Amino acid sequence: MNSSIKQWLFVGVFGLFVTACDNRLNVEPTQSIEQSQALNTEQDVQITLTGAYDGLSDVNLYGGGIQYIGDLTGDNRDVVFAGTYATIDEIWRKTVTTSNTVTRDFWLDGYNAINRTNSVLSALTKVSEANRGSIEGQALFIRGALYFELVKAFSKSWNDGTPTANPGVPLVLTPTTSVTDADYRARNTVAEVYTQVLNDLTKAESLLPATQSGGNGFATKGAAAAILARVYLQQQNFAAARDAANRVITSGTYSLVSDFADVFKDATNASEIIFKIIVTDQDGANDLNTFYASSLNQGRGDVRVQTKFRQLYATGDVRGTFFNTAGQNTFTSKFNDQYGDVPVVRLAEMYLVRAETNLRLNTAVGATPLADVNLIRNRAKATALTTVDLAAILLERRLELAFEGQQLADIKRTAGTVGTVAYNANNLVLPIPQREIDTNKNLVQNPGYN
Template sequence: MKKKIYKSYAAFFAALLLTTACDSKLDVKPTQSIDESVALSTSRDVEVTLIGCYDGLQDSDVYGGGFQYSSELLGNSDELLFGGTFQNLLEMNNKQITTANVTALATWRDSYITINRCNNVLSALDIVDEDKRQRIEGEAKFIRGSLFFDLVRLYAKTWGDGDNAANPGIPLVLKPTRIITDADKVPRNSVAEVYAQVLSDLTEAKALLPEVNDVNINYANKYAAAAQLSRVYLMQSNFAASRDEANEVIESDKYKLAPTFSSLFYTFLRNGGANPAEYIFSMIVTQQDGVNDMNTFFGTQISGIPGTSGRGDIRIAARHRALYEAGDERGAFFLTPTNNTFTQKHLDTYGNVLQFRLAEMYLTRAESNFRLGTSVGATPLADINLIRTRAKLPAATTVTLASILKERHLELAFEGHMLHDLKRNKANVGSLPYNSPKLILPIPQREIDVNPKLVQNEGYN
């Protein structure tokens, strides 16, 4: 089941191409053969294309849920129960993925479509109005770098699993692809090369982006780039850099921890569609546009809460609920309408799809400081107690790495962190080691068929 939405960007840009490509009503050129100098000939054309980058980013198979639920299902051993009928999700939960898996295909395809839109924007910066050029470049690089990062985390060996310079990552496509030729059939770059490009894109984006994006408050800004950089560095075990990026977001004072854990969610039903002050970046969903596939699969209709919905495919197991201490507000943030238990994080039909929030930055800073024996910004104990006391738990008197990682796990549960936190900590997923080929998505068979330079991941025929 897929929710169908009207893509205003696609319609507008198609109309733009048609109207700019003809000198008269009788001189109409087919859109597939319009020269790029006509398609992107004004600053406004490039701005509309950037809107298309965000439109692609919020796609249900990209940041509208696909990356997040893939991480949760691949990283699940005994904390989630899958009761749906979709073969693609069942394969991920059972770690028996085929090269025809439709999520693996759609996430790859739709991510590269979005990357190509970013490349179109970046190729035409010289025609952008000077007062907008820096911001537009920063937004396009933020989106492209973010997608390269999340693709390499799902479709390649994790950072540090063997030789990063030899392990195949994903193809780095850095120029617009308009007509497919043999030159566009490129091999996979190494994991090391992909991470280098990710850091280049995100670092440049951070320098280019404003602290507040006045064009649209929900678009990327400097601190969204810093939050993403903190994740990249944490994945690489570069704890000093990860700590410093997280600390910069915290110290900016642009974001505030929500007063209660429960107030972070139900953004449409309880907050009129606006983000809480803790959100750094999210995919905005409205009744007119956007899809929240975390709601589709984690959510369910609750009779006493109008505006809730979902297939109810992904349920919460007793094993997960047993991890919470008595009195933990997070441990009560579940509903059991029948025989199955669901998290309340994703019940809101039009809830925004969260990407980064401030609590993650505190948890990253605490972990990184602890590993390094430093106290940049605050002590690990102080940061962890901010999270614990917000959850109505007593303040801890000491912390260990295990206790910090447990707080991270419980605070950020079902938000797309499961697989990646397990891999970077070299923890098993059930009986599978962190570097099992079964925990890596296959390169879609369709891509292998049309591009012989792509090599398939280990374990797939």
């Protein structure tokens, strides 16, 4: 992390305390916070945790950026990006420059939110025993999820070369309270980052409750298990991915909504959404609406769905009609609500993870692969399959999870291609932002960007 990152981290965390506590308005300007001054009470820790959630919901993270970066990088003209943002156009064209501000802010805001979780984890002794487990679990969930997203985007995939040698991203596990030479971290290996992610999420699952009073906008046991299922699947640890997905499904906490369209309506989707980013007209932003929705639905109309993708849906599949037209262009209807919450992970994905991993392992934990796939297809009014193979399951993922951020991850873990571009091509890995390289000489740039 460079000095510019740290300044933002300090200002961001400092601002949380200044705005949240009336008795702290008279303070000296500073770039850093002494831990002993910043986190004296359980309320301070809770405020900082709230700040970590706020960071996680940033438009460059789960407020939309992580999702559209994954989908546009993995797109082979299933959509056309027709917007005026050159930075996002670079992502769609796979010509990202080291000065791209969208990818820069993904890195910056990710580490900002991670720093807040580190502050929470460093001050758990200030938290009552009754609340400590939940607060620790929530902080670990946020940190683990963000490191997973960072290592996927800025590093080679797990199945590309040697994870124990490939450079991942720097692991920072303690609060940054001052800038010294020790803060200029080198990149940990991909394997080291994945180990930390698994440690964080596994402990989070053990600590978190099944439900939170604030709803599924807050980390729960099921949310941690669902992200674990994604991590294990990316590592091709199929048994662990299967079992994590099965824990979510069999917990009894979640259920599929009966109407596919209702999945994307806040008033009706609570039972299916495992974790989401909460958006209201007072707080939060939905950048999936900004870029994917038409102007008729308060969006910019930048991401236009092409006929070649829509034709993948069979006649009768309601997902194949879940689009809307403005002028001559077609848009997904998943993000029509400007103030709609942003789904991060939902139950349908867990059924598809369980189906794929059971098939790969020739097992039937929880249900057969055919039963799980047909459960999803039946909800979509698609014709039930009589047999299922890996290709059918991967297609079902593409049809069900389109525009939700899983496109590139699926291509990479299955060693596929983006058109004619191989999964392990240099331009399918984001460059380390140039401002980080310039400041921190311990960072090594990704191949193809030197």
